[in-house]
Amino acid sequence: MRAIVQRVKNASVSIDGQMKGQIDKGLLIYLGITHDDTQDDADYLVRKILGMRIFNDENAVMNLSIEDTDGEILLISQFTLYAQTRKGNRPSYVAAARPEVALPLYNYVISQLSRNLPAQVRSRQAGRNKPIATGTFGADMQVASTNDGPVTIIVDSVSK
Template sequence: MRVILQRVSHASVSVDKNIISTIEKGLLVLLGIEEEDTQEDIHWLCRKIANMRIFSDENKAMNLSVKDIEGEILVVSQFTLYASTKKGNRPSFIKSAKPNTAIPLYNDFIKELDAHLDTPVRTGEFGADMQVSLLNDGPVTIIIDSKNRE
């Protein structure tokens, strides 16, 4: 699994010009799933995301997690995170999980992340043509891959 975490002042996701989810201060999580992903990837990533200290404390140092600030999380599925650009100019998405694999893992990821927080996780709509709006705070943007674990 691969995620892009963006610390946001607010974020929302729309489908067909209708806002379906919105959050205030917290994290926008763009989630990519590949065929080889497992429950272990979910457990590791959810713990990492919930406890990632990327919010400022009273001294303006990044020492607080989304849990510490009682922030919100918006998760948006994004198969394009596994784009291969090795050949030509048209990306290949062959590494992205097919819906029959990705949807159950996406749902499990949301449930697991939700269990780590005091506020419910908000979501996009899997497979939909979504428009995501955000105000990146910092900006702070972090890429995490459950296979590399860097």
């Protein structure tokens, strides 16, 4: 399982011109799933992402995690993270998991991110009607974001 994690000032996802999800300050996460990924891979990624200290503290040092801030999360399924580009000019996506494998794991990641956010973050988000925002699995989505920093980090469960 592979994730591209971006610290953003804001991000949104639209489908067919309709806003599906949007966040203010927080994390935009692109999630790719391959054939042999399991819930253990998802748990690893969730722990790493929620604990990653990439937000500035009062001294402008990246020392705070999403758990320490009032940040929000936008999660986007992204099968192209497993593109193979060794041969020719047309990427191959055979390493990306088929929907019957990927969709349950994508939904599991959503539930684990929601469940593992600290209670104070969940209550702040619930109070503002801001659960974890998502795109729609398999849809043609338009994602807009303002990267903050910029900070963009790749997390791969292979490296656990």
